Amino acid sequence: MKGVGELTILVPVDISEAEPPALDVLDGLGAVEVVILGYFPVPDQAEPALLRDQYGSTAADRLDALAAEYGASDGVLVFTHDREATIDRIADEYGCNAVLTGGRATAANRVLVPLRGDVNLDRILGVVADLLLAGHETATLFHSVAEDADSSHGELLLMGAVDRLVEYGVDRDRVDWRLTEGGDPQADIVELGAEYDIVVLGETEPSLREQIMGDVLSGIVDALEVPALVVRDVE
Amino acid sequence: MSGEGGELERTLGFVEAMTLGGGTMIGAGIFILPGIAAESAGPASSISYAIAGFVALLAALSLSELATGMPIAGGSYHYVNRALGGLFGAVVGWGMWTGLMFASAFYMIGFGQYLVEPIPFLDGRAFIVGLGLVGLVLLLGVNYYGTEESSAFQNVTIGTETAIILVFVAVGVFYIDPGNLEPFAPFGPRGVVATTGIVFISFLGFEIIATVAGEIKNPSRIIPLSMILSVVLVTILYVLVMLVSTGVVPFESLGDSPIPVSDVAVVYLGSAGVVAIVFAAIIAAISSSNSSILAASRVIYAMGRDGVVTDWFNASHPRFYTPHRAIAATGGITAILILVGLEVETIIALLAEAASFSFLVAYSLVHVSLVVFRRADPDDYDPSFALPRPLYPAVPVLGVVSSLVVVSQMASVVVVIGSAIVGFGVLWYATYTRGRVVSEGLLREAIRGPPAEPFRVVVPVANPATQRGLLRLAAASAHANEERGTPELVAVNVTPVEHPSALQNVEADRADHQRDLLKNAHDIATEMDVTLRTKAVVAPDVGEAILDVIREEAADEVILGWDGTLDRDGYVFGETVDPVVEQARCDVSVVDLRSETIGEPVALVAPGPNAPVVAHQAVEFATVDGTVPTLLNVQSPGGGPDSDAEERGRAVVADAAGAAGLEPGEYDVEVVVDDDVGQAVVEAARRYDTVCVGLSGRSEGARTPFGTVTERTVSDVTGNVALIRGSNAS
Numbered sequence: 035m036k037g038v039g040e041l042t043i044l045v046p047v048d049i050s051e052a053e054p055p056a057l058d059v060l061d062g063l064g065a066v067e068v069v070i071l072g073y074f075p076v077p078d079q080a081e082p083a084l085l086r087d088q089y090g091s092t093a094a095d096r097l098d099a100l101a102a103e104y105g106a107s108d109g110v111l112v113f114t115h116d117r118e119a120t121i122d123r124i125a126d127e128y129g130c131n132a133v134l135t136g137g138r139a140t141a142a143n144r145v146l147v148p149l150r151g152d153v154n155l156d157r158i159l160g161v162v163a164d165l166l167l168a169g170h171e172t173a174t175l176f177h178s179v180a181e182d183a184d185s186s187h188g189e190l191l192l193m194g195a196v197d198r199l200v201e202y203g204v205d206r207d208r209v210d211w212r213l214t215e216g217g218d219p220q221a222d223i224v225e226l227g228a229e230y231d232i233v234v235l236g237e238t239e240p241s242l243r244e245q246i247m248g249d250v251l252s253g254i255v256d257a258l259e260v261p262a263l264v265v266r267d268v269e
Numbered sequence: 270m271s272g273e274g275g276e277l278e279r280t281l282g283f284v285e286a287m288t289l290g291g292g293t294m295i296g297a298g299i300f301i302l303p304g305i306a307a308e309s310a311g312p313a314s315s316i317s318y319a320i321a322g323f324v325a326l327l328a329a330l331s332l333s334e335l336a337t338g339m340p341i342a343g344g345s346y347h348y349v350n351r352a353l354g355g356l357f358g359a360v361v362g363w364g365m366w367t368g369l370m371f372a373s374a375f376y377m378i379g380f381g382q383y384l385v386e387p388i389p390f391l392d393g394r395a396f397i398v399g400l401g402l403v404g405l406v407l408l409l410g411v412n413y414y415g416t417e418e419s420s421a422f423q424n425v426t427i428g429t430e431t432a433i434i435l436v437f438v439a440v441g442v443f444y445i446d447p448g449n450l451e452p453f454a455p456f457g458p459r460g461v462v463a464t465t466g467i468v469f470i471s472f473l474g475f476e477i478i479a480t481v482a483g484e485i486k487n488p489s490r491i492i493p494l495s496m497i498l499s500v501v502l503v504t505i506l507y508v509l510v511m512l513v514s515t516g517v518v519p520f521e522s523l524g525d526s527p528i529p530v531s532d533v534a535v536v537y538l539g540s541a542g543v544v545a546i547v548f549a550a551i552i553a554a555i556s557s558s559n560s561s562i563l564a565a566s567r568v569i570y571a572m573g574r575d576g577v578v579t580d581w582f583n584a585s586h587p588r589f590y591t592p593h594r595a596i597a598a599t600g601g602i603t604a605i606l607i608l609v610g611l612e613v614e615t616i617i618a619l620l621a622e623a624a625s626f627s628f629l630v631a632y633s634l635v636h637v638s639l640v641v642f643r644r645a646d647p648d649d650y651d652p653s654f655a656l657p658r659p660l661y662p663a664v665p666v667l668g669v670v671s672s673l674v675v676v677s678q679m680a681s682v683v684v685v686i687g688s689a690i691v692g693f694g695v696l697w698y699a700t701y702t703r704g705r706v707v708s709e710g711l712l713r714e715a716i717r718g719p720p721a722e723p724f725r726v727v728v729p730v731a732n733p734a735t736q737r738g739l740l741r742l743a744a745a746s747a748h749a750n751e752e753r754g755t756p757e758l759v760a761v762n763v764t765p766v767e768h769p770s771a772l773q774n775v776e777a778d779r780a781d782h783q784r785d786l787l788k789n790a791h792d793i794a795t796e797m798d799v800t801l802r803t804k805a806v807v808a809p810d811v812g813e814a815i816l817d818v819i820r821e822e823a824a825d826e827v828i829l830g831w832d833g834t835l836d837r838d839g840y841v842f843g844e845t846v847d848p849v850v851e852q853a854r855c856d857v858s859v860v861d862l863r864s865e866t867i868g869e870p871v872a873l874v875a876p877g878p879n880a881p882v883v884a885h886q887a888v889e890f891a892t893v894d895g896t897v898p899t900l901l902n903v904q905s906p907g908g909g910p911d912s913d914a915e916e917r918g919r920a921v922v923a924d925a926a927g928a929a930g931l932e933p934g935e936y937d938v939e940v941v942v943d944d945d946v947g948q949a950v951v952e953a954a955r956r957y958d959t960v961c962v963g964l965s966g967r968s969e970g971a972r973t974p975f976g977t978v979t980e981r982t983v984s985d986v987t988g989n990v991a992l993i994r995g996s997n998a999s
Contacts, residue, residue, distance in 0.1 A: 050590065074275065075414030078593045079563055081342045081570045082277040083483060088585055114278030115484065123278070245801050 041164035042067040042107075043263065044130035046121050048072050049111065055138065059232060059261050060104045062142030065139040066167025069128045070263040072097035073120050082113040107264055114216060122192065125266055132161050132234075133264045135255055139231045145173040146230040148193060154236035154267055159195055161265045163202035164207075173199070173251045175211040188213050203260045232260055237267040244246035279486045284424065286485055286495035289560065290478045292427040294503045295434070296557025297379030298471025298621070300530050300550035305618050308524030310464035313454035315511035317464035318471070322504025324675060327668035328632040329500045330656060331639045336479040338642065338652030340488040342482035344564070345631045352573055352638035352645075355702050355708030360694035361570045361631045366565055367690050368627030369884075370599055372473055373561040373871035374448055374606035375620035377401035380554035383547050386528045388985035398610045405607060408555065408776035409600040412562050415591040420528040426552045431506075433549040437542070438509045444537040445516030449523035454518075459678065465677040467618055469625035471507060474557065475500045476628075477564045489653030497586035502957030527617075562599055569595040577702050597670040622679055626687035634674040636665035636820045645714035723800075724754035727824040727855075729761045729815050729845075730786055735830045736760075737793055738862040741893055742991075744799040745867075747859075749889035750825070758801040759822050760790040763814040766807055819853050819975045828854045833990065835983055850964070850994060855883055859964075859992045867893040867989065868958025871939075873950060873982070874900045874925045879963030882995035884922075887961045888935055890991070899937045899957065900926060903949045906942050947978045951985045 043063070045056050049072030060068055074093055076082045093111055101109035108128060112122040125133060147162050149155060162173055175195050179188040192211040200206050214222055227233045235254065255262045281289065306314035335348040340485045343350075346365050350358025381397035381404070384585060392856035414567060445786055447948035458819060477484070478496045485491050514533045530550065534542035570592060573583040586593040610616035640662065642650050656664055676684070707997040726743040730736040740758065747756030762783045794801030817826055829849060831842050840847050850857050872887035873878050887898035918940030943949035954960045962979050983990055 072275075075590070077589060077591050079412045079415055079596060080585055081343060081481075081483065081567050084570050084583055084592060085585055085590055086275050086277060087574070087583075093275060111275035112278050114277055114280060116278065116280040119280050120278045173793075201616055 036227060040067060041132070041161060041168065042069060042072055042128065042130045043132050043134050044069050044121065044125045044128065045106070045134045045179075046071040046073055046074060046117070047097075048075065049096055049209070050089070054096060054100050055102070056140075057104050059139045059142050062139075062169065062171070062231065063165065066165065068099050068106040068169045069110065069124070069130055070097065070104070071121065071124050071228060072100070072111045073117055074113045074115060076113050076115050078115060082115065086113045118144075131157070131266060133214075133266065135212075135262050135264060139260045142169065142231045143171055144230045144232075145171045146176060146227055146236065147173055148176045148178075148219070148233070149191060150177075150219075151173070151191065151238065154265065155195065157267070158234060158236045158265045159198050159202075161263070163199050163204055165234070165263075166204045167197070167202070171192065171251045172208045172210075173204075174230070175209065176223070177213055177219065178222050179213060179215045181216040185213065185215055220254055220257075222255055227258045229258055230260060231256055232263060234263045236265045249258045274415075277483065279488075281485045281491075282487075283481045283495060284492050286478050286491050287499055288424050288427045289481070289502060290475045290495055290499035291431070292556045293474025293477050293560035293564075294472055295427070295430060295506070296471070296474070296553045297376045297550070298473075298557075299434070299507055299510055300546070301375075301379040301382060301493040301617060302468050302471060303511055303533075304524055304529035306464050306468050306511065306531070306619075307515055307520035308729060308965060309456060309467070310460040310934055311452065311455040311520045312450045312515035312717045313456075313461050314464050314468070314515065314520075315508045316454070316461050317468050318507040318511050319504060320462070320465045320675075322500060322507065323669070324465070324469065324629070324632075325448070325475060326497065326500045327671065328635060329475050329496040330660065330664045331632075331636050331668060332476060332479045333496050333654050334652045334656050335635065335639055335642065336482045336492045336496075337489045337654040339649045340492065341484065341571075342480065342483045342484040343574075344482070344568065346568050347571050347575075348361045348638045348642075349631070350577065350710075350712050351716075352641040353634065354830045355575075355577065356695065356698045357634055357710070358575065359577050359698035359702050360691050361634055361977070362577050363694040363697060364627040364631050364690055365568050366572075366599070366640065368473070369561045369565040369568070370603045370606060371624035372470060372618045373405070373558045373565075373599070373603045374401075374610075375470060375617060375624060376554045376558040376609050377405045377603070377607055378617055378620070380404045380551060380558070382527045383531070383550040383747065385867055387531065387543060387547055392612075394611060396551040398607055401607045401610070402604060402628070404555065405558070405600060405604055408559055408562065408597060411592060412559070412596050412600075413586070413589070413593050415586075415589040416440070423556065426556060430549040430553050430556075432509065433507060433545045437546065438506070438513055438539070440537055441513035441517055441533065442509075445513060447516075449516050449519050450512075451905060453821045462675060463678040463680075466625050466629075466675050467622050468507075468681075469629065470621040472500065472503065473624065473628055474560060475503075477560055477917045480564045480567045481887040493654040498887070506951060530557050534619075549674065555921070560635050561953055562596060565599045566592045566797055566931065569599075576705050577698075578847075586752065608934060619666065619680075619683065622683040622696075624674070626676060626679060627690060629672040630687065630691065633669045634812055636668035636672075639665050641711050641715040644716075645711035647711060647714070651885055652784070665787060697887050704753040715987055723757040723825075724750040724756040725757045725759060725822050725824045726755045727759045727819050727822060727827045728759060728790075729763065729811075729827075729829055729849075730790055731762060732830060733786060733789065735781070735862050736786065736790060738867075739828055739830050739860065740790060740793045740801075741797065742824055742858070742860060742867065742890060743826075744794070744885070745893045746798045746826055746828065746889040747799060747817075749892050753825070756799055759804060759818065759820050759824070760787060760801060761806060761815060762786050762793075763784070763806045763808055763811045765811050766809060769921045800910050810898060811845045815849050819849070819855060824855045826858070827853055828858045828860060831859045831861050833863065833983065835980060853996075855996045856886075857964075857996075858886060859995045860988045863987065863989050864958065867891075869894075870898045870959040870961055870991075871957035872898060872900050873954065873963070873978075874902050874922050875963070876921055876924070877963060879995050880921075880925035883961050883963040883993045884925045884931060884936070885993065887959075887991050888929075888931060890959055890961065897935070897937055899939050901939045901941070901950075903941045903943060903946050903953065905944055905946055911942050915940050918942070947981055950978050951981050954982055954986050955988070957988055959991065961991045961993055962985050964992050964994040 094198045097109045112120045179185045285738050346362040349361040378401045381400035531546040534546045569582050572578045573580040582595045726747045728743045806814045870887040870890045872883045891898040900922045902921045904914040904918045922938050939948045
């Protein structure tokens with residue numbers, strides 16, 4: 035059984051920076067489709083067209099160079115007031131299943147996959163399977179069990195997930211799992227992430243608490259030193 | 270790969286547009302001006318707010334159409350520049366920019382007043398001006414360095430200030446002392462109108478939605494909706510605030526207060542109310558001023574883009590990407606305006622009125638621009654929100670008139686300042702813009718009117734004997750439809766050949782015949798004073814070729830000649846005419862010309878889809894000889910008395926004439942009551958020179974069925990016969 039489907043990764047890059055970030059991690063990911071989004075952040079005070087008039091051609095050149103260097107299948111240049119809105123729109127338009135954000139890494143040999151529970155599980159595992167089938171990485175599935183919860187439930191979750199990846203055609207040797215008990219899942223992920231090259235995270239609808247207190251996901255992404263591949267929560 | 274220099278993200282949705290529009294509007298205008306308004310109009314100042322709101326609504330309606338037609342940055346300036354050319358563009362552009370600076374200075378002085386007044390020992394003009402300057406500098410700093418994604422913060426602050434005002438109104442309604450509202454208008458209607466000019470500034474802000482049109486998602490829906498809704502809601506809010514203010518505190522003492530709303534709130538909400546109102550007033554002043562700076566940079570950008578001012582302003586900051594020069598220039602002049610407050614005691618009313626003046630002038634030109642766009646109808650103007658009749662032309666006309674009425678009642682010093690700004694715009698155009706950019710505007714096209722759609726009648730000609738008669742009928746038809754378009758005839762002659770090819774020459778004499786026919790058609794048309802084009806076609810199938818021409822020319826009507834014989838060789842009219850009658854998507858008349866005179870036509874009117882077309886065609890044909898046509902209906906007596914049948918017949922005729930849009934004087938009515946309907950029709954029809962009969966709309970296979978009445982008419986009448994099929998009956 036082959037992978038789940040076409041994996042297309044959206045890579046947003048702040049194209050207003052003269053030195054675009056190194057995207058070496060893309061080379062390590064193997065044969066996945068990559069769409070580079072060169073976004074140009076426009077402050078509220080400026081009309082987006084003003085910055086396009088001034089920087090349009092420079093930004094286009096930068097993006098073209100970047101896309102050529104990493105063999106991206108598409109490059110999109112957008113002048114925007116709102117980076118998040120643009121990422122969402124472009125990911126929809128180009129059918130991207132995951133968005134690569136944050137951190138730096140030169141290789142992509144070890145993948146950490148924190149699993150929260152059943153939320154978004156199918157989509158995350160689909161992306162991980164495609165990722166492993168396209169390249170040569172090994173993956174660690176990770177789950178953190180709350181202090182008062184039954185750890186066997188977490189074990190079941192992880193073992194089931196491994197089985198699913200094997201069903202997709204991934205060699206069992208390339209997947210292992212880790213379970214921790216108690217502690218703060220968020221801190222665990224950040225700490226553990228340092229040992230890996232890339233972390234695959236599932237995007238979830240922010241809960242009310244998250245909307246007020248700040249998104250847990252963006253907290254993790256910001257704290258991670260390695261790149262995060264955020265699996266989009268869309269049909 | 271990356272497209273034409275990149276896409277522009279449209280990030281503003283409905284909520285953002287509403288908070289932007291509403292947040293800019295709800296500002297110092299409602300917290301400061303109630304005092305001044307009450308002083309000059311008494312309790313009737315609520316009417317001033319209502320009038321100002323109405324004037325703003327008219328502008329919002331016209332702007333909505335223009336903004337959906339051209340959703341790019343610039344707002345009023347851009348539309349006026351496009352429509353009326355560089356001179357008016359410069360006037361409105363400079364007017365808007367200075368207006369926004371006046372407004373910004375006004376907000377910041379209001380900000381100072383609200384901060385200083387609640388703390389009595391800090392009283393003093395210098396302090397107010399100083400605080401205003403500090404506020405301005407902070408705002409400029411923020412804007413110079415640039416902000417991003419602050420909409421959530423904006424929503425919270427504007428939501429809070431609106432909630433405070435709502436509480437103020439909702440509670441205040443119960444504390445209104447009717448005695449305070451008497452007399453309602455102590456300074457008469459003049460005072461009310463004059464106050465309108467001052468408070469109009471409270472409505473600046475809805476336009477910012479048009480100014481940022483290029484950044485709004487789904488502009489065709491959100492622009493009109495948010496602009497109109499925000500003006501309406503804010504107007505209601507202002508009127509209520511004014512009613513509560515003058516109802517709770519006598520207008521005389523309200524007029525003395527620089528912070529009237531807080532003075533009203535203390536009456537029934539106590540010191541907590543004062544704190545809340547001061548808080549709301551401060552954030553309102555900041556958000557309004559901020560939006561004005563934001564809007565000003567858009568206007569300057571648009572002016573620079575069009576070459577009306579130097580592009581130097583538009584260079585963005587190399588690190589912050591803000592239009593820092595535009596912001597600095599706007600801020601610098603705003604600071605000077607605030608400083609004027611040290612010397613001029615009535616600065617707040619003056620700034621308010623000067624800003625109102627600039628925008629009232631701009632909006633009256635916007636209304637004119639809307640009319641210009643509608644009349645010139647340029648290809649790239651296709652608004653998804655178009656004012657329906659009778660809003661157009663009522664809105665632009667009322668808009669110009671009401672703006673001018675308000676301006677006419679303004680203080681003379683303001684009129685002088687405003688006129689000076691207009692004069693500066695004119696001077697600027699003459700010395701800077703002209704010679705650099707040629708933007709003519711659409712005025713000339715608008716005066717000429719849009720390229721008129723022709724009303725086109727296609728006439729296939731083949732027989733020299735009948736072509737004059739056919740062209741006369743066609744010319745009459747085209748002229749009679751002048752209100753639908755400029756009359757134009759297209760004479761077609763088709764020379765049939767088996768296999769047309771460029772290499773094969775049509776036999777010389779057939780080509781000559783075609784040329785003669787069409788030249789003759791030209792001569793006839795010249796005599797009849799109608800535009801005629803000719804088409805010479807060589808094709809294997811005459812009927813198909815005529816249908817092609819009808820389609821290409823988007824014909825409104827086709828008039829075909831025919832020899833008066835029906836049902837021959839398996840065709841109804843003939844090999845050529847049948848396909849045209851069956852397939853043409855316009856009105857079709859098949860005419861047998863039996864006499865030279867068209868004379869007095871009669872239309873046989875029976876209920877059915879063709880009746881109005883037949884009636885109208887009779888009216889058209891009647892114009893050939895200047896007669897009045899008769900609409901004829903025949904009824905069988907049925908059970909009742911003859912008068913009932915007569916009534917029925919008249920009703921049928923009236924229905925058809927009504928559907929055809931005919932006036933009662935344009936036709937005579939004849940109703941015949943007879944047992945033998947067919948015989949009666951023929952007998953009645955024989956008395957006329959030309960008979961118009963409808964063809965049944967139902968088409969069965971290749972056959973166009975016609976009733977026995979039609980058949981008998983065709984065979985028995987001596988006059989001309991026209992069989993008519995309406996375009997909607999096909």
